Amino acid sequence: MSAATIRCLLGMLGTDVHSKGIRTLAQLLRDRGVEVIYLGEHNTAAGMVNALLAEDPDVLGLSFSTATYVHYTRELLEKMRAAGVGDVPLMLGGLIHRDDEPELRAMGVRGIFGPGSTTLQILQFLRDVTGKPLPV
Amino acid sequence: MAVSQPDLDAQGRDWVTAVRRGDVRRCARLITRIEARDETVTPIVQALYRQGGRSAVIGITGPPGAGKSTLVDKLIARYRARSQSVAVLAVDPASPFSGGAILGDRVRMARHNADDGVFIRSMSARGMLGGLARAAGDALCVLDAMGKDVILLETVGVGQSEIDIVRHALTVLIVQTPAGGDAVQAVKAGILEVGDVFALNKADAPGADRAVAALREAVEFRNDPHDANAWRPPIVQTQAPDGIGVDALLEALDGHLAHWRTHPEALRRRRLSQARSVLTDLVRDGLHRRHERGGESAARFAGMLDDLVDRRSDPHAAAARILTGLT
Numbered sequence: 001m002s003a004a005t006i007r008c009l010l011g012m013l014g015t016d017v018h019s020k021g022i023r024t025l026a027q028l029l030r031d032r033g034v035e036v037i038y039l040g041e042h043n044t045a046a047g048m049v050n051a052l053l054a055e056d057p058d059v060l061g062l063s064f065s066t067a068t069y070v071h072y073t074r075e076l077l078e079k080m081r082a083a084g085v086g087d088v089p090l091m092l093g094g095l096i097h098r099d100d101e102p103e104l105r106a107m108g109v110r111g112i113f114g115p116g117s118t119t120l121q122i123l124q125f126l127r128d129v130t131g132k133p134l135p136v
Numbered sequence: 137m138a139v140s141q142p143d144l145d146a147q148g149r150d151w152v153t154a155v156r157r158g159d160v161r162r163c164a165r166l167i168t169r170i171e172a173r174d175e176t177v178t179p180i181v182q183a184l185y186r187q188g189g190r191s192a193v194i195g196i197t198g199p200p201g202a203g204k205s206t207l208v209d210k211l212i213a214r215y216r217a218r219s220q221s222v223a224v225l226a227v228d229p230a231s232p233f234s235g236g237a238i239l240g241d242r243v244r245m246a247r248h249n250a251d252d253g254v255f256i257r258s259m260s261a262r263g264m265l266g267g268l269a270r271a272a273g274d275a276l277c278v279l280d281a282m283g284k285d286v287i288l289l290e291t292v293g294v295g296q297s298e299i300d301i302v303r304h305a306l307t308v309l310i311v312q313t314p315a316g317g318d319a320v321q322a323v324k325a326g327i328l329e330v331g332d333v334f335a336l337n338k339a340d341a342p343g344a345d346r347a348v349a350a351l352r353e354a355v356e357f358r359n360d361p362h363d364a365n366a367w368r369p370p371i372v373q374t375q376a377p378d379g380i381g382v383d384a385l386l387e388a389l390d391g392h393l394a395h396w397r398t399h400p401e402a403l404r405r406r407r408l409s410q411a412r413s414v415l416t417d418l419v420r421d422g423l424h425r426r427h428e429r430g431g432e433s434a435a436r437f438a439g440m441l442d443d444l445v446d447r448r449s450d451p452h453a454a455a456a457r458i459l460t461g462l463t
Contacts, residue, residue: 005171005172005235005260007168027238029236030231030238031231031233031236032234032236033234033235033236034236035230035237035260036236036237036238036239037242037258038242039242039243039246039249042246043246043249046250047250050160050250050251051242053160053161054160054164055164055257056161056167056168085161136233136234136235
């Protein structure tokens with residue numbers, strides 16, 4: 001691997017089990033040359049922060065299909081900052097309602113990819129926040 | 137023989153101190169730099185190697201889907217129950233087309249994420265060629281220096297490079313399943329020779345007893361029957377998701393460590409053979425890097441390729457010319 005490889009941690013928090021979207025994204029990113037560390041479902045904020053510390057990724061992505069995402073995202077960002085990894089760019093995907101976007105952005109969420117988002121937008125985001133190119 | 141000390145500046149010494157203190161963030165960042173082939177970290181790794189070698193490193197390999205990560209999850213729980221700290225280095229293959237990867241071993245070990253006594257790191261085999269063994273070896277130095285009691289090094293065992301990686305371990309656990317094929321497959325697999333302990337996972341699947349018998353025969357054949365001191369690799373039947381057989385597996389792994397303690401001359405031989413392969417890998421990797429950086433000019437290299445295709449030269453002669461230029 002080279003210094004330019006993008007490492008991206010993907011996972012889900014809480015009781016959300018709708019993982020089809022994030023699994024599909026994992027494969028799409030892999031096929032664009034991204035190293036995806038896949039955490040799966042049912043993570044706690046504390047567990048995800050520890051994974052974030054150990055894996056040292058360039059970016060973190062969460063998928064939500066339940067209405068509790070504002071609460072979970074806030075909890076995670078607080079724990080990330082407390083652990084000194086608040087600077088890792090966070091992107092959200094899934095059923096994120098437009099009305100919640102300002103609040104999420106104010107919390108520090110860098111990328112929001114709700115319904116209608118395209119893979120290309122996500123790839124552009126990854127390039128922008130990491131400053132690294134994609135090989136494919 | 138005079139051995140030069142690593143050239144460590146104040147910043148490097150600070151990194152060494154942080155790693156030895158178990159600073160998770162710094163350790164993780166150091167492994168990232170190792171993976172990125174950042175050569176400025178080499179003096180740090182050198183210093184860590186010289187102070188290291190205390191962790192029990194267990195290499196775990198076997199075919200995809202054999203249940204390695206699930207077994208690792210269960211083993212972590214057993215070690216933690218004994219208050220031993222654990223590090224896991226999980227190496228997964230990369231896509232040969234994009235170079236990307238999905239590193240998913242952590243999914244099976246997710247319940248340990250919130251445990252500060254467990255450090256799990258995923259590593260991709262991406263485009264590293266022989267450099268993978270080097271990166272894994274350097275990452276092991278970091279985990280060892282963190283003071284972990286046990287390091288579990290997991291790789292998908294399908295090729296020579298994976299075998300090279302598990303050779304970093306003092307105990308090699310091979311995970312097979314009844315679906316692993318007949319006795320011929322077991323013999324020709326090539327990974328059997330490096331196994332110290334065998335787990336026949338999915339032992340509730342049909343054919344488990346026959347698979348154990350085939351493994352038993354293949355493993356027994358490699359031993360000298362007249363050597364009473366030789367380690368006889370145990371074969372343990374496991375059903376990883378339910379934890380069945382995991383205690384017996386832990387006992388077998390402990391037994392192998394105990395064997396090393398009572399057979400120091402055999403341990404010395406193993407360590408010497410490890411040192412040889414680590415050193416050989418490093419030399420090979422160094423030559424490879426110099427070659428990549430263009431020991432030959434691009435035009436001269438292209439000319440050599442032309443000569444090969446047109447049969448004006450041959451690969452042996454061309455390689456000899458390049459190697460002469462590199463040394």
